[in-house]
Structure formats: structure tokens, C-alpha cells
Amino acid sequence: MMTSDFLLFIVLAVVAVASALSMLISRNAVYSALFLVINFATIAVFFLLLGSPFLAMAQVAVYAGAIMVLFLFVIMLLGAEQLRQDQDLPWQRPVAIVLGVILLVETGIIVFSLGFQEGALPSFTSFAADYASPADIGALLFNEYLLPFEITSVLLLVAMIGAIVLTRKQKSE
Amino acid sequence: MPVSYYFMLSAILFTIGALGVLIRRNAIVIFMSVELMLNAANLAFVAFSQLHDTLSGHVMVFFVITVAAAEVAVGLALIVSIFKSKQSINVDELNELKQ
Numbered sequence: 001m002m003t004s005d006f007l008l009f010i011v012l013a014v015v016a017v018a019s020a021l022s023m024l025i026s027r028n029a030v031y032s033a034l035f036l037v038i039n040f041a042t043i044a045v046f047f048l049l050l051g052s053p054f055l056a057m058a059q060v061a062v063y064a065g066a067i068m069v070l071f072l073f074v075i076m077l078l079g080a081e082q083l084r085q086d087q088d089l090p091w092q093r094p095v096a097i098v099l100g101v102i103l104l105v106e107t108g109i110i111v112f113s114l115g116f117q118e119g120a121l122p123s124f125t126s127f128a129a130d131y132a133s134p135a136d137i138g139a140l141l142f143n144e145y146l147l148p149f150e151i152t153s154v155l156l157l158v159a160m161i162g163a164i165v166l167t168r169k170q171k172s173e
Numbered sequence: 174m175p176v177s178y179y180f181m182l183s184a185i186l187f188t189i190g191a192l193g194v195l196i197r198r199n200a201i202v203i204f205m206s207v208e209l210m211l212n213a214a215n216l217a218f219v220a221f222s223q224l225h226d227t228l229s230g231h232v233m234v235f236f237v238i239t240v241a242a243a244e245v246a247v248g249l250a251l252i253v254s255i256f257k258s259k260q261s262i263n264v265d266e267l268n269e270l271k272q
Contacts, residue, residue, distance in 0.1 A: 005174045006174055009174065009178060009179075013178075013182050016182065016186060017182070017185055017186070017189070020186055020189040020190070020209055021189060023189075023193070023202075023205060023206075023209070024189055024192060024193045024196070024197070024206070029199055029201050029202055032202050032205055033201075033205060036205050036208065036209065039186075039209065039212070040212065043212050043215070043216055046179075046216055046219075047219055050179075050219045050220060050222075050223045051223060052219055052231055054231070055219065055231055055234055055235070058235065058238060059215075059238070062238050062242060063208070063212070063238065063241070066242065067208065067241065067242060067245050070245055070246070070249055071201065071204070071205060071245070071249070074201065074249045074252060074253060075201055077253070078201075078252075078253065078256045078262065089265075092195070092196070093196055096192055096195035096196050097192065097196075099191075099195070100188045100189075100191060100192040100195070103187075103188050103191060104184060104185065104188045107180075107181075107184035107187075107188075108181065108184065111177050111180045111181060111184070112177065120174065120175055120176070121174050121175070121176050121179070121220065121223050121224060122223070123174070132228055132231055136228060137228060137231055137232060137235070140228050140229070140231075140232050141232055141235070144229075144232075145232050145236075148236060152236060152239050152240075155239070155240065155243050156239065156242075156243055158243075159242075159243035159244075159246045159247050160246065162246075162247045162250065163246045163247055163249075163250040164250075166247070166250035166251055166253075166254050167250045167253055167254060
């Protein structure tokens with residue numbers, strides 16, 4: 001079904017862009033974090049539409065769950081949800097917006113000049129039940145991508161040690 | 174449905190994230206914008222993986238999620254320790270190297 005794909009995509013895309021913009025404009029960091037949770041949830045649904053239930057679940061559990069809880073925890077721990085709004089560099093905002101528009105236009109030109117619009121994605125109704133199942137992704141992860149996977153474990157260990165060292169109480173003198 | 178729709182959505186989300194990094198002064202919101210940019214890249218990865226009918230893009234997204242988790246853990250630890258010494262996480266006020 002071409003139309004149901006398109007309808008779902010448009011509705012979700014509007015929600016994703018609106019929540020991302022709200023995150024950008026929101027004055028309060030807690031609201032920003034909650035808008036970002038909405039954004040991550042819509043991206044999880046996009047993963048489902050693209051036939052990847054495992055990634056959708058990982059997205060919800062790791063991003064919307066663990067990472068955003070960590071963000072909210074730190075925001076509330078520091079009580080830093082609101083900052084003063086006056087800028088030290090008043091010309092920074094217009095310059096940033098101009099640069100953002102240039103980036104967007106540039107990507108658009110690249111996308112439409114490389115002819116990606118001809119590549120059609122399969123409809124989400126056409127995927128087999130076990131397409132991109134955890135078993136398939138796990139097999140790929142432990143065969144073709146074994147070395148990056150092992151390096152990932154070292155990365156997580158380093159991040160864990162780094163976080164502990166950085167937040168540890170300094171010995172007095 | 175053409176893959177370019179997903180690519181444009183990904184580009185728009187990435188641009189919003191980049192604007193967030195440039196405009197906002199709150200270090201935590203800057204971090205959240207970086208997460209948004211990573212997610213936009215993930216979306217493009219999965220869309221292209223689907224276009225070429227391979228699972229490699231999905232595995233890449235898995236790695237990106239792991240790196241994002243590590244980055245957030247270290248970044249938030251840095252923010253907490255900066256806040257302890259300066260009582261602020263406004264990036265405009267973080268302009269000296271010594272404590």
C-alpha cells in the first residue's frame with residue numbers, strides 16, 4: 001500500500017520536525033528533554049516503518065529510556081533548567097540561522113542531483129515477519145562486525161571509568 | 174515511497190540539531206541537540222540500508238546508539254563537574270582553562 005506508507009510518513013515527519021523545533025526554542029531545559037523524548041519515539045516508529053523492529057525497541061529502551069532519564073536526572077540535580085537569555089555575541093543567532101539554511105539547501109541539492117528519488121523503498125506491509133530479526137542482526141554482528149563489536153565493549157568500559165573519575169569527589173588538598 | 178523523503182527528513186532534523194548547537198547557551202541543551210543529529214544520521218542509515226536490501230546499516234545504527242550512550246555518560250559527568258566548580262553551565266561563561 002503506497003498511500004498508507006505515505007500518510008504515516010507525513011504525519012510522523014510533522015511530529016518529528018515539530019518536536020525537534022520545540023526542543024530548540026523551549027526556554028526550559030526540562031521541556032526540551034521531554035520534546036526530545038517525543039522525537040526519539042517518532043524515530044522509533046520510523047524504524048518500524050523501515051522494517052527494523054529490533055532497532056525500534058533499542059531506540060525506545062536506550063535513547064528514550066536510559067539516555068533521556070540521565071539527561072533529566074542531571075538537569076534536576078543541577079537545577080539548571082533556566083539560564084539567562086542575553087547573549088554575549090548578538091550577531092551569533094542570525095549567522096547560525098543563515099548557516100543552517102545553507103546546510104539544508106546544500107543537502108537538498110545533493111539528494112536531488114544524485115537521483116535518490118528514483119530508489120523506491122518497499123512498503124512496510126511487505127516485510128516478512130522475521131525480517132531484520134534480532135537473530136539476523138546478531139549473526140551479522142558476531143560474524144562480519146566482530147571486531148567493531150569488541151571495540152565497542154572497550155569504549156563502554158572507558159566511558160564508565162571516565163564518568164566515575166570525572167564525578168569523583170576531589171581529595172581535599 | 175522514494176528514499177529521498179527519508180533523506181530530506183533526516184537532513185531537516187540534522188539541521189535543527191546543528192542550529193541547536195550554534196544557538197543555545199545551555200550545555201545540556203547543546204548535548205541534546207547533538208543527540209538529535211546522531212538520530213538524524215541513524216534514520217538515513219536505516220533508509221539506505223533498506224534501499225540496498227542489506228542489514229549492515231542496522232548494525233551501524235546499533236554502534237551509533239552505543240557511542241551515543243558512552244558520549245552522554247562522559248559528557249554529563251563533565252557538565253556536573255564543571256557545574257561544581259563554576260556554578261553555571263552557560264557555555265559563554267566557560268572561558269578559562271584553570272579552575
